[in-house]
Amino acid sequence: MKKYRTLFVQFLKEYFAYRIRVILSILTQMVTPIAMIFVFSGIGSTGQIGLSQSQIVSYFLLTSLLYLFLNSNIDDFLKQLIQEGTIVNYLTKPLSLIKVALIRDLSWRIGKLVTGLPIIILLIVIYPPTSQPLNSNNPLLIITTVIIGYSLAFLISFSLGVITFWLEEVWGLQNLKYVLFLFLGGVALPYQMFPPLWQKILYCSPFPYLISWPLRIGLSGNILKEFITALLWLFIFLWLTKIVYRLGIKKYSAMGVS
Amino acid sequence: MLKNKFRKYLSIYIIQFRAYLTHEAGYRLSMFLSIVGSFVFVLYNLLVFSFFVNKFMFPGWDKQDIWVLLGTFMMVFYSYFYFFYKGIIKTIRNVHDGKFDYFLLKPADTQLLATILGGGIHNFLAVVFGIVLTIWSMLQLNHVVPIMHILLGSVLTAISAIDLYSLLLVLASLSFRYGNVEDVTNFIFSFQIFSRYPIETYHRLPVFLWLVVIPFSALTSIPAMAFTKVPLPLVPIGIYVLASLFLIAYARYFFYKSIQYYTSGN
Numbered sequence: 227m228k229k230y231r232t233l234f235v236q237f238l239k240e241y242f243a244y245r246i247r248v249i250l251s252i253l254t255q256m257v258t259p260i261a262m263i264f265v266f267s268g269i270g271s272t273g274q275i276g277l278s279q280s281q282i283v284s285y286f287l288l289t290s291l292l293y294l295f296l297n298s299n300i301d302d303f304l305k306q307l308i309q310e311g312t313i314v315n316y317l318t319k320p321l322s323l324i325k326v327a328l329i330r331d332l333s334w335r336i337g338k339l340v341t342g343l344p345i346i347i348l349l350i351v352i353y354p355p356t357s358q359p360l361n362s363n364n365p366l367l368i369i370t371t372v373i374i375g376y377s378l379a380f381l382i383s384f385s386l387g388v389i390t391f392w393l394e395e396v397w398g399l400q401n402l403k404y405v406l407f408l409f410l411g412g413v414a415l416p417y418q419m420f421p422p423l424w425q426k427i428l429y430c431s432p433f434p435y436l437i438s439w440p441l442r443i444g445l446s447g448n449i450l451k452e453f454i455t456a457l458l459w460l461f462i463f464l465w466l467t468k469i470v471y472r473l474g475i476k477k478y479s480a481m482g483v484s
Numbered sequence: 485m486l487k488n489k490f491r492k493y494l495s496i497y498i499i500q501f502r503a504y505l506t507h508e509a510g511y512r513l514s515m516f517l518s519i520v521g522s523f524v525f526v527l528y529n530l531l532v533f534s535f536f537v538n539k540f541m542f543p544g545w546d547k548q549d550i551w552v553l554l555g556t557f558m559m560v561f562y563s564y565f566y567f568f569y570k571g572i573i574k575t576i577r578n579v580h581d582g583k584f585d586y587f588l589l590k591p592a593d594t595q596l597l598a599t600i601l602g603g604g605i606h607n608f609l610a611v612v613f614g615i616v617l618t619i620w621s622m623l624q625l626n627h628v629v630p631i632m633h634i635l636l637g638s639v640l641t642a643i644s645a646i647d648l649y650s651l652l653l654v655l656a657s658l659s660f661r662y663g664n665v666e667d668v669t670n671f672i673f674s675f676q677i678f679s680r681y682p683i684e685t686y687h688r689l690p691v692f693l694w695l696v697v698i699p700f701s702a703l704t705s706i707p708a709m710a711f712t713k714v715p716l717p718l719v720p721i722g723i724y725v726l727a728s729l730f731l732i733a734y735a736r737y738f739f740y741k742s743i744q745y746y747t748s749g750n
Contacts, residue, residue, distance in 0.1 A: 250667040257674040264678075264697065268685035269540045395514040398521025405528045414528075419535045 229321065230329050237333035252294065252342045258414055259290040263353060275418040284355035285416055287346060289438050293413050294342040296372070296437050298379040300331045301403070304387025305396055313478070324384070324471065331380055362443040371440045374456045379407070379436050381463035388467075391474035412438030417445060432459035493596055504570075504603040515605070522606030526613060529554060529680065544684045545712075551621035553708040556641060557680055558614025560703055563645040566607035571599035572649070572656050573666065579656075580664040585748045595739050599653060622711055629711060637710035640721070643728045644703040650735035657735075660742040679704045 242248060266272055266282045277285065304327065307313040316323050362368065386403055390396050408414050410433035417425055417434070428434050429446045435456040446452055509515065533554050537547050545553070575598045578584045587598040622629055652669055659665045678686070678697045683705040686697050706724045709717055 247667050250671045254667075254671045254674045257671075258677055261675075261677040264689060264693070265681050265685055267688050268681075269542060272540075274539045393514055393517070394511045395518065398514070398517030398519070401521030402524045405524045409528050409531065414532055415535060419539060421535075421538075 230325060233321075233326060234329045234333050237330045238337055241334050241337035248337065248341050252338060252345065255293060255297070255338075256290045256342065256345065258408065259286040259293065260349065262286050262414065275416065277416060277418055280355055282416070283353050285438075285441060287349055287353070287355060288360075288441055289413055290349075291339075291342065291346050292372075292375075292437055292440060294338045295335050296375045296379055297335075297407060298331055298376075298383040299334070300327050300380060301383040301387035301396070301400055303327065303330055304384065305390045305400075308387075308390040308478070317475070317478075324467075327384055327387075328380065331383075335376075360441055360443075362449075364443075367443050367449070368440045370453075371435070371443055371456075374453075374460060375436050375439055378432055378456070378460055378463060381460070381467045382432070382436075385463065385467045385470050388470050388474045391477050406433055407436055410434070411436040412442070417442055430455060432456075432463070435459065492592070496592060496597065497600060500601055501603065504601070505605075518604070519606040519609070522604070522610060526558065526610050529558070533680070542682050542685055543687075545682045546626070548621050548624045548626075549708070549712045550682070551624070552618055552711050553682060553704055554680070555614050555616075555618030555621055556637075556644075556708040556711065557704045559611055559618065559641050560644040560648065560707070561676060561679070562607045562610035562614060563642075564648045566604055566611060567600055567645070568649040568652070569607075570603050571601035572652050572669065574601060575599055575656050576659045576664060576666050576669065579659045579746060582748050584746055588743070588746075594743070595653070595736060599649070599656070618711065625712060633710055633716060636716070636721075637707050640707035640710050640724070643725065644707055647703060647728050647731055650731045653735045654738050657739045657742040660745040675700045682708075 263283050263286045266279065266286075272279055272282055304313075307316070313323070316326055360368075382403065386396065386399055389399060393399075410428060410431070412434065417428075417438070420428065425446070429452065434442075434446075435452070439452075439456070443449060443452065533550065537550050541547075542550060575584070578587070578598070584598070587594050590597055622634075652673065655665060655669045655672055658668070675696070678700040681701065683698060683701040686694060686701060689697060702720075702724055706721055710721065
């Protein structure tokens with residue numbers, strides 16, 4: 227455990243090493259939700275989707291915060307390790323790469339949250355929300371959805387990163403992941419804007435349970451079904467990640483590694 | 485003489501593009517996935533737009549006007565991606581790594597050589613898609629768009645792509661003085677989201693935000709106005725053209741002024 231704790235501190239220090247870069251990266255991630263606040267403010271009445279202007283502002287502010295913590299970029303880390311060959315540093319040490327990736331992901335997500343929170347607070351001061359957009363006020367439910375969303379995002383990103391063992395460039399797949407998280411994860415638009423058939427189909431996919439789920443628990447009409455679906459996807463991606471990782475490690479070759 | 489110069493730079497561009505294609509074709513699956521990844525963005529823009537347009541109205545713009553705006557957005561931004569994006573990013577990295585000498589030592593215009601690299605079949609296809617979408621949406625308008633408006637709109641679209649390039653060239657030029665500015669460039673570029681919606685959408689914003697958001701929205705709204713509005717709003721278009729000419733000239737001046745701060749890695 228001590229070695230992973232040391233790694234956690236090291237990764238956190240690495241994250242804060244280039245502070246301007248960190249702030250710019252956070253701001254870049256927040257542009258989409260903030261832009262949507264501006265757009266919705268400009269189009270006037272939003273009653274057609276069952277949300278008031280104030281609820282929409284609150285929705286996007288909270289989504290920005292959730293996006294910072296629940297979006298995983300571990301695929302970038304793995305891609306870099308594999309392409310540069312520095313993955314050997316972890317494979318030849320008594321460390322589990324999956325645990326290292328988990329620690330690294332957690333440290334960066336905490337870093338992003340710490341950096342992004344003051345910006346979100348500033349936005350709340352500029353755009354004070356007068357109503358809350360949460361579909362459920364149960365803190366236990368909200369925490370559980372955050373944990374499931376966090377884990378699911380990690381597993382999907384990890385599986386994607388490991389694909390670099392086979393492909394020279396995974397930029398296209400990373401783009402696909404980015405758009406799916408942004409669009410189907412409810413970051414770009416609230417789910418209330420999706421046609422009813424879309425919503426029905428989407429609730430069977432893993433995407434609703436990634437980013438904005440804590441804000442719309444029970445919106446599908448059946449909380450139990452949502453949790454069962456989310457957990458099912460969690461186990462599917464857990465199994466998939468293990469298989470892809472094992473196959474990738476078998477395929478990998480480097481100087482001095484057999 | 486102008487004809488010879490044009491031929492010279494066209495052949496340089498073709499050589500660079502061929503080299504890029506040869507490299508990409510070596511990894512066909514990666515190339516295919518890049519095309520898919522890029523088209524996912526096109527699909528994303530289409531879907532977000534269609535969901536919006538089905539629920540809301542934008543002040544001063546009909547449904548079909550909005551689709552013309554989306555087509556214009558694709559033409560402007562994917563033209564930028566196709567012709568300029570790679571060059572801008574590589575310039576920043578080359579300057580940071582001290583490898584910019586290669587461009588300074590060549591008997592060709594440094595700005596054109598370094599920043600107009602071209603590439604991305606997926607971007608070219610997206611431009612074509614944008615053209616098709618714009619034409620299809622214009623055919624659905626309630627009125628016939630005069631030929632002069634179409635020509636003006638096409639010129640304004642090209643100007644918008646060059647404006648975007650000029651803005652990012654100014655940012656890239658900062659790398660000569662301040663090092664790696666890739667993150668700054670990416671941050672400013674993320675403002676492209678404001679270009680997806682009409683300029684009138686942002687009328688309620690505070691002035692300090694308006695000054696940041698409106699130029700990005702104008703990149704697509706002004707050409708789209710030329711394609712859709714009869715009569716033409718001449719004043720905004722005139723101001724936009726003058727501002728664009730100033731930006732394009734300033735970007736070139738700033739780029740060459742900044743080169744004096746460059747230090748080679750050799």
